[in-house]
Amino acid sequence: MTDAILAALLQLVLLLAIAPLVSxxxxxxxxxxxxxxxxxxxxxxxxxxxxxxxxxxxxxTSSWLFSATPYLVFVTALLAGLMIPMxxxxxxxxxxxxxxxxxxxxxxxxxxTALAGLDTGSSFGGLGxxxxxxxAALAEPAMMLAIFTVAIGxxxxxxxxxxxxxxxQEWRFLAPSQMLAFAALFLxxxxxxxxxxxxxxxxxxxxxxIHEAMILEYSGPYLALIEWGGAVKQLLLMTLLINCFWPFGxxxxxxxxxxxxxxxxxxxxxxxxxxxxxxxxxxxxxxxxFRVPEMLAVAFTLGALALASTFLF
Amino acid sequence: MPAVDLLFNxxxxxxxxxxxxxxxxxxxxxxxxxxxxxxxxxxxxFHAVASAxxxxxxxxxxxxxPSGVPLFTWSVRLDPMAAYFxxxxxxxxxxxxxxxxxxxxxxxxxxxxxxxxxFYNLLLLSLALVFTASNVFFFLVAxxxxxxxxxxxxxxxxxxxxxxxAGILFLIMxxxxxxxxxxxxxxxxxxxxxxxxxxxxxxxxxxLPPWNQGAIFVLFFLGFGVKAGVIPLHVWLPAAHTVxxxxxxxxMSGIVLKAGIYGMARVFFDFFDxxxxxxxxxxxxxxxxxxxxxxxxxxxxxxxKRLLAYSSIENIGIILIGFGAAMMFRxxxxxxxxxxxxxxxxxxxxxxxxxxxxxxxxxxxVLHATHTRNMEQMGGLIRKMPATSFCFLIGAVAISGLPPLxxxxxxxxxxxxxxxxxxxxxxxxxxxxxxxxxxxxxTAALAxxxxxxxxxxxxxxxxxxxxxxxxxxxxxxxxxGMAILATGCAVLGLGASWLVPFLDPITExxxxxxxxTAFVTGNGxxxxxxxxxxxxxxxxxxxxxxxxxxxxxxxxxxxxxRKSVRSTGPVWDCGLxxxxxxxxxxxxxxxxxxxxxxxxxxxxxxxxxxxxxxSPYYPKAIHFESEIEPAFEKRLYDPIxxxxxxxxxxxxxxxxxSIHAYLAYIFITLIVLLLFGARG
Numbered sequence: 001m002t003d004a005i006l007a008a009l010l011q012l013v014l015l016l017a018i019a020p021l022v023s024x025x026x027x028x029x030x031x032x033x034x035x036x037x038x039x040x041x042x043x044x045x046x047x048x049x050x051x052x053x054x055x056x057x058x059x060x061t062s063s064w065l066f067s068a069t070p071y072l073v074f075v076t077a078l079l080a081g082l083m084i085p086m087x088x089x090x091x092x093x094x095x096x097x098x099x100x101x102x103x104x105x106x107x108x109x110x111x112x113t114a115l116a117g118l119d120t121g122s123s124f125g126g127l128g129x130x131x132x133x134x135x136a137a138l139a140e141p142a143m144m145l146a147i148f149t150v151a152i153g154x155x156x157x158x159x160x161x162x163x164x165x166x167x168x169q170e171w172r173f174l175a176p177s178q179m180l181a182f183a184a185l186f187l188x189x190x191x192x193x194x195x196x197x198x199x200x201x202x203x204x205x206x207x208x209x210i211h212e213a214m215i216l217e218y219s220g221p222y223l224a225l226i227e228w229g230g231a232v233k234q235l236l237l238m239t240l241l242i243n244c245f246w247p248f249g250x251x252x253x254x255x256x257x258x259x260x261x262x263x264x265x266x267x268x269x270x271x272x273x274x275x276x277x278x279x280x281x282x283x284x285x286x287x288x289x290f291r292v293p294e295m296l297a298v299a300f301t302l303g304a305l306a307l308a309s310t311f312l313f
Numbered sequence: 314m315p316a317v318d319l320l321f322n323x324x325x326x327x328x329x330x331x332x333x334x335x336x337x338x339x340x341x342x343x344x345x346x347x348x349x350x351x352x353x354x355x356x357x358x359f360h361a362v363a364s365a366x367x368x369x370x371x372x373x374x375x376x377x378x379p380s381g382v383p384l385f386t387w388s389v390r391l392d393p394m395a396a397y398f399x400x401x402x403x404x405x406x407x408x409x410x411x412x413x414x415x416x417x418x419x420x421x422x423x424x425x426x427x428x429x430x431x432f433y434n435l436l437l438l439s440l441a442l443v444f445t446a447s448n449v450f451f452f453l454v455a456x457x458x459x460x461x462x463x464x465x466x467x468x469x470x471x472x473x474x475x476x477x478x479a480g481i482l483f484l485i486m487x488x489x490x491x492x493x494x495x496x497x498x499x500x501x502x503x504x505x506x507x508x509x510x511x512x513x514x515x516x517x518x519x520x521l522p523p524w525n526q527g528a529i530f531v532l533f534f535l536g537f538g539v540k541a542g543v544i545p546l547h548v549w550l551p552a553a554h555t556v557x558x559x560x561x562x563x564x565m566s567g568i569v570l571k572a573g574i575y576g577m578a579r580v581f582f583d584f585f586d587x588x589x590x591x592x593x594x595x596x597x598x599x600x601x602x603x604x605x606x607x608x609x610x611x612x613x614x615x616x617x618k619r620l621l622a623y624s625s626i627e628n629i630g631i632i633l634i635g636f637g638a639a640m641m642f643r644x645x646x647x648x649x650x651x652x653x654x655x656x657x658x659x660x661x662x663x664x665x666x667x668x669x670x671x672x673x674x675x676x677x678x679v680l681h682a683t684h685t686r687n688m689e690q691m692g693g694l695i696r697k698m699p700a701t702s703f704c705f706l707i708g709a710v711a712i713s714g715l716p717p718l719x720x721x722x723x724x725x726x727x728x729x730x731x732x733x734x735x736x737x738x739x740x741x742x743x744x745x746x747x748x749x750x751x752x753x754x755x756t757a758a759l760a761x762x763x764x765x766x767x768x769x770x771x772x773x774x775x776x777x778x779x780x781x782x783x784x785x786x787x788x789x790x791x792x793x794g795m796a797i798l799a800t801g802c803a804v805l806g807l808g809a810s811w812l813v814p815f816l817d818p819i820t821e822x823x824x825x826x827x828x829x830t831a832f833v834t835g836n837g838x839x840x841x842x843x844x845x846x847x848x849x850x851x852x853x854x855x856x857x858x859x860x861x862x863x864x865x866x867x868x869x870x871x872x873x874x875r876k877s878v879r880s881t882g883p884v885w886d887c888g889l890x891x892x893x894x895x896x897x898x899x900x901x902x903x904x905x906x907x908x909x910x911x912x913x914x915x916x917x918x919x920x921x922x923x924x925x926x927x928s929p930y931y932p933k934a935i936h937f938e939s940e941i942e943p944a945f946e947k948r949l950y951d952p953i954x955x956x957x958x959x960x961x962x963x964x965x966x967x968x969x970x971s972i973h974a975y976l977a978y979i980f981i982t983l984i985v986l987l988l989f990g991a992r993g
Contacts, residue, residue, distance in 0.1 A: 016865070052869060055878035061775055061892065063695040065706075075862045079855065095839055096854040100725055101716060105855070108715040111761050118769030118898065122884045126898020129769065133762035134906040137755065144754035148747040152735045157728070157848030217884060221874040225866055293910045300751075307747050 007254045008082055008092035014263070015081040018270075019231035020044035022238070026274050026281075033282040044231065048224050056220025061121035069116035070218065070225035076109040077229040081236040085163045085243050087262040089252045098157040099147055102240070103140075106192075106233060110136055113226075117214030128213025131289060135198065135210065138296040139191045145303030146184040149177055150244055152310060159240075166247045173245045180306035182245045186276075187299035189241060191292070193234045195277060197284040198292050208286055235270075242269045317374050320363035321391060321445075324403075327356030328438035335431030342426040349430025350413045353437055357406025360399050360441060367396035371818030375447065384509050390447035393818035394583070397659060398444040398568075398575045401666040404801060405567045406437050412674050412794025413560045415787065416681065429469060429558070435462045436564060443572050449498045449509040453491070456572075460487040463569055466561045467553045479552035486549045490539030494576075497532035500525060501584065511583070519586035526585075530592045533580045541573025543633065544603040545945050547626050551610075554622035555686070559677025562618060566625045567670035574632055574662055581640055582655065582823035590644040594742065597637025601749050604630025604756040609914060612763045612907055613941050615900040616686045617676045620767055621669065624712065627756060628665040631727065632658045634749060638730045639824065645737045648826035650730060653842060655823055656816050657726035664719040664805055668711040671798035672767075675705035678791055679771060682784035688767070688900045693776035697784045702772040704795035709764040711802040714757045717852040717859070719805035722813075722840070724757060725850055729842030759907075766903045775894040807853045810840040901939060908941070915941035 024044045031038020058066065080102045082093040097105070114133050117125035151157050153172075154165035165172075172178055191198045194211040203209055204216070215226050243250060249265030251258030287295065331352025338345040367374065377388030391399070413433070417426055439462055442455035464487070468480035504521055505513045518529050535546070542550040550570075554562045581588055581596070607626030614620035635658025642651035678701045679694060680686055695702040711718035731753070734746035776782035786792075805812065814829035821827045834841050839851040886892040908917050919939040923932035 012865070049873065052873035053876055055880065057880055057882045059884040060881045061884055063773065065695070065773065071863055071866055072859075074866055075859050078862050078865060079858050082858075093854075093858065095834075095849055096851040096858070097716075098848045098850065100728055100848070101850050101855065104714065104716050104721055104725075107713075107758070107761060108710070111710065111713060111715055111765060114762075114765045115769050115773065118765070119773040120884050121774035121892055121894075121897050122886075123896050123898055126769075126903060129765060130898065130903045130906060133758075133765050134910070137758035137762050137907070138910070140758035141751040141755040145747060145751040148732060148735075148750055151732055152747065155736065155847060157732060157842075161848075220879075221870065221877050225869075289906065290909060303751070304748075307744065 003254060004092060007088070007090070010259070011082055011086050011092050012078065014086065015078060015232050015235060016228070018267075019228065019235040020048060022235050022270060022274060023231045025271070026278055029274060029278045030281060033278060044227075048228055051219075051224035051227070052221050054220040056218075056222055059120045059122075059217050062116075062119045062217070065112070066116050066119045066217075067222070069112045070222040070229075072112045073109045074225040074229035074232075076105045077232040077236070080105040081232050084159055084236055084240050085250070086236075086239050087250075087259045087266060088254050089160060089163045089167060089243075089247070089250050090254060091160045094158055094160040098159050099151065099162070099240075100157055102159070102236070103143065103147070107136070109229065109233070113214055120217045122217065124209075124213045124216050128210055128216070131210045132214055135191055135292055135296070138293050139188045139299070142184050142296055142299035142303045143188040143192075145300065145307055146181040146188070149181040149303065149306040149310060152307075153177070159244075163243050163247050163250065164252075166244060167250060167252075170248070175309075177306045177309040178245060180302050180309060182241070184299045184302035184306060185241055187295060187302070189237045190277070190280065191296060191299075192237060193230075196281040197287040198295070200286050238270060238273050239266065242266065242273060315374065317363050317367050317370075317372075317391065318376050318389075320359045320366070321374075321389075321399075321441075324356040324359030324363065325438060325441060327352045327359060328434045328441070331356065331434035332431045332438070335427045335429070335434065339425065339427035342421045345427035345430050346414065346417055346421065349427070349434055350410045350417075353413075353430075353434050354407060354410040356434070356437060357403050357410060359403075361403025361407060364391070364396040364399035364403055367391050368393055368400060368815055368818065371821070377447075385450040386448050386510075387451060388447045388510065389442070389445045390511065391445055393822050394578060395444045395575075397663070397816070397819055398571060399441060401571060401663050402437065402440050402444065402568050405564060405666055405670050405798075408794045408797040408801075409560050409563050409567075409670060409674070410794075411797065412563075412677070412791050414790040416560050416677060416791055417558075419681070424469070429466070432462050432465045432469075433561070436466060436561075436569075440568055440572060444575055447511045449502060449511075452511075453495065453498070456494070457491060459569070459572065460484070460491065463487075463553075463565065467557045467565070469558050469561070470556065473556070475552075476556040479549070479556045483549040483553040486539050486546070490536045490546075493532045493536035493539075497529050497536060500529050500532070511579075514584045516584070516586040518580070518584045519588070523589065526589055527592075530580075530585070530588065533576065534592075534596070537573040537576035537580070538599075539573070541570050541577065541629050541633075542626050543573075543599055543629055544606050544626060545949055547603070547607075548946055548950055550626060551619050551622040554625070554673075555616060555618045559618070559673055559680055562622075563670035563673035563677070566622065566673055567666040570625060570629060571662055571666055574629065574636075577633075577636060578659070578823070581636060585640075587643050588640045590641060590742070593637050593640030593642075593644055594745065595637070596633055596640055597745060597749060600630045600633030600635075600637050601752050602630070603627070603633065605752055605759075606914075608756050608759045608763055609907075609911060612759060612766070612904050613915065615688050617679065617688050617691075617767065617771060618673070618686050620688075620763065621672050621676060624760065624763065625665070625669055627760060628661065628669065628712070631724070631753065631756070632661045632665065634658070634753060635661060635723075635727050635730065638727075638734055638746070638749075641734065641742075642730075642737060643824060647733075647737050648824050649828065649831070650733045650737060651824040652820040652826040652828050653726060653733065654730035655820055656813060656828075657723055657730050659816060659819065660719075660726060660805075660809075660813065661723035664711070664723050664802075667798050667801040667805065668708045668718075668720060671704060671708040671795060671802065672712065674791070674795050674798065675701055675708060678787040678795070679705075679784075681787055681791070683778075683780040685778070685780060688770045690778040691771045691776070691781045692774050692778075692894060692897065693772075693781055694784055695772040697776075697781075698772075698786045700792045701787060701795065702768075704792075704799045705772065706768055707799040707802055709768045711806065713761040713764050715761070717806050717856040718802050719809070720802075722806055722809040722852060724753070725840075726842070727753060729848060733842065733847065762904075762907070766900060770898075770900045770903065774897050775892070777894045777897065777899075807856055809852055810837060813840065914944070916944070917941050 114129035117129035334348035439459035446452040611623035639654035
């Protein structure tokens with residue numbers, strides 16, 4: 001019992017600590033690719049620290065939902081993060097929910113964010129909510145097909161079980177079904193984390209923003225919670241992708257050396273995945289909104305192909 | 314007499330007394346209101362307790378009265394499956410009756426409340442009998458009474474053309490459905506050797522030749538499908554649910570649709586033993602189609618009650634996904650998986666009954682306060698009506714399938730059943746399971762978008778009309794009715810791992826498998842899908858952890874945030890003088906991206922006309938019109954309607970009005986009958 005609580009606390013600290021670093025690393029790397037110097041790796045921490053101390057302005061048109069949303073976004077992301085295997089094949093709170101719970105908890109965060117966007121009464125908020133819910137809806141079937149493909153292999157929706165099966169079959173990630181599912185999930189993660197070519201996290205240009213438009217009226221500690229929650233969500237989706245498809249190096253139990261080895265591998269793989277994301281971001285232009293469904297249709301097709309190819313192997 | 318039947322009969326008598334009171338006190342509206350809804354409340358309470366006891370004991374109680382008419386007995390059988398639907402009826406009856414006390418008060422002196430109370434009680438009575446009748450004729454009588462009473466309730470505000478049309482459409486489709494049912498029951502009765510009791514139909518259908526099995530399945534599916542509102546038999550549903558008084562809409566969506574679901578459950582899992590595989594595939598496919606199209610049409614609605622009505626079609630689809638999967642598992646020989654899928658469908662039945670009634674009561678409160686159903690005229694109600702908006706939010710989160718409320722539990726179970734399905738067969742049909750799962754995910758995500766729209770546009774930001782600006786919170790009994798159902802959403806969600814094992818007697822009766830031990834792990838705190846390995850979830854733990862984890866933001870605030878100054882200010886208005894409701898996103902705008910993406914389905918039409926003096930760049934007024942094509946009405950029902958009318962006008966030639974011709978018809982008939990008689 002105490003071990004489980006310690007494991008959960010450790011993962012909680014890791015999630016909170018690593019998430020801004022990953023965001024900072026992606027920004028830095030992107031700047032490098034674009035021949036800029038870019039902000040330092042630790043800039044996201046400084047931003048969060050600054051935001052937490054700053055004053056905030058609450059729109060006079062909004063209701064209690066506007067104030068409740070940052071907590072819910074932050075807390076749902078953390079809880080979802082504790083349900084995934086991160087530095088051990090054992091997810092600390094895996095008993096309380098598997099991959100479906102993770103997806104739906106993130107859905108809860110999105111639901112309240114979209115409501116908060118509408119709550120401000122400005123057209124930007126509504127615009128963001130409408131687009132975010134649309135894109136999320138279209139990403140969902142692709143994600144579920146890919147998840148089903150992986151889950152069918154393990155015959156389980158428990159993430160610990162999925163990872164255990166992935167570890168047991170060392171070269172499984174080379175199977176066509178797994179590779180196709182990975183490609184589908186990668187596209188979905190790009191859409192879900194609001195990166196180019198779906199959304200641009202660095203812009204406040206009214207025509208192109210989606211996620212930023214919803215949270216436009218947030219400031220101070222509330223904005224810090226939303227940003228941090230968003231970083232945790234990005235980290236947990238990336239970790240999920242990594243540990244379900246390339247679990248090598250991930251240790252089974254919760255021993256100290258095991259966790260350290262797993263953590264080292266995780267950081268290495270996060271670096272690689274960040275590079276891939278940055279590569280996509282720098283080589284692509286932001287898509288028109290109505291091209292996004294086409295990209296997600298590709299993801300859906302990949303998921304369907306992944307499923308079909310489980311027949312072959 | 315044991316306690317269960319005593320309570321159940323007392324409930325029936327209370328409904329009867331309530332409807333009689335409505336007629337007696339027809340000239341005293343205040344008295345009629347208290348008596349009718351009071352008796353309905355008592356009856357519903359009795360039924361809720363009686364059916365909860367029946368489910369907990371897992372027993373079947375039978376009692377019957379002779380009627381004096383051959384083949385017709387008043388036989389009532391409260392088996393676990395019937396009790397489950399009666400429980401839903403009881404819970405809804407309690408909440409909706411309490412809500413109605415204050416809801417109908419504003420009609421006092423303007424409308425006939427005695428008549429409303431009379432029909433309201435009769436509806437509850439006929440529903441209770443539909444769920445428990447055990448004789449074919451008795452069932453059909455209860456079924457018809459239910460349809461007629463529902464018609465009368467739908468047409469309550471009959472001075473409006475829209476209402477009358479919706480009522481007639483409902484009546485016609487309902488009767489067409491009953492026609493299918495009668496034929497199906499006759500086929501079964503022939504097979505049972507003329508015994509009309511449901512107990513003689515138990516597992517009977519599966520012993521018939523394949524063609525008869527197919528005919529019985531199709532006829533029952535069509536007949537009950539009309540009542541349940543599955544696509545493409547749904548066209549009456551959005552019309553009727555919208556125009557009915559909101560307390561009636563809550564019952565219609567919550568439980569009258571479930572009468573169709575009850576019928577299907579009775580046929581597929583009681584009359585059939587192992588249904589043919591293709592039947593399961595049909596139910597699953599129709600379920601997926603209903604779910605997806607239902608939510609897609611719901612998204613396009615700006616009429617709050619119509620939106621909810623279309624969303625009912627979606628949820629009926631989700632229920633049928635569970636049922637279809639359960640039937641397929643029966644055919645493929647996996648009773649344990651069938652039990653999971655059946656539980657998923659049944660749990661969603663109860664969940665949908667509760668959150669959809671809650672949402673309809675919420676919509677009724679909004680209608681009561683603003684006198685409009687058009688969401689474009691609402692907004693800002695969260696400040697004027699805090700309790701209503703909170704209850705509506707609970708319903709919206711639950712129906713979107715988000716944790717930790719009850720919608721999530723049944724969707725989780727449905728996913729687990731579909732996932733398990735892939736391993737049950739090696740033929741190509743197994744691809745259906747994950748594909749259905751993916752489309753269910755799309756449906757759920759679209760439902761979330763739909764309810765962000767419904768809640769966000771109705772309750773948040775600034776009021777879009779004067780009526781919304783001056784709206785007032787509804788009074789005590791209406792709030793209580795909604796609060797009961799909102800609590801129900803939380804209890805069914807958080808308590809799922811304790812409550813679902815109570816469904817054991819039903820799965821035992823229906824598919825011959827019970828899961829209680831395999832279903833729960835972790836000291837009864839965690840729900841698993843048949844085996845702990847295959848995935849677990851605990852809504853109670855999720856809720857507790859969401860609360861517990863708020864320590865983290867609290868710590869952050871203690872460490873750094875305490876100095877943060879909080880002030881309120883106006884939202885940036887793009888440089889215009891002050892933010893007004895005109896700046897807000899509208900309901901139409903919210904669903905615009907999806908309207909464009911799915912334009913192949915919607916075939917939207919829009920017209921923009923600008924009135925200008927000098928230059929088109931400076932319009933004085935802009936008229937915007939947008940509509941989507943009602944595909945089923947136009948492509949399926951209009952041709953049917955036209956061909957019936959054409960046939961009727963041809964038939965007119967036979968009825969020439971000439972007495973000679975009629976005499977000739979009689980003569981010919983006589984000769985034909987004589988020939989027929991002579992041959993026999």
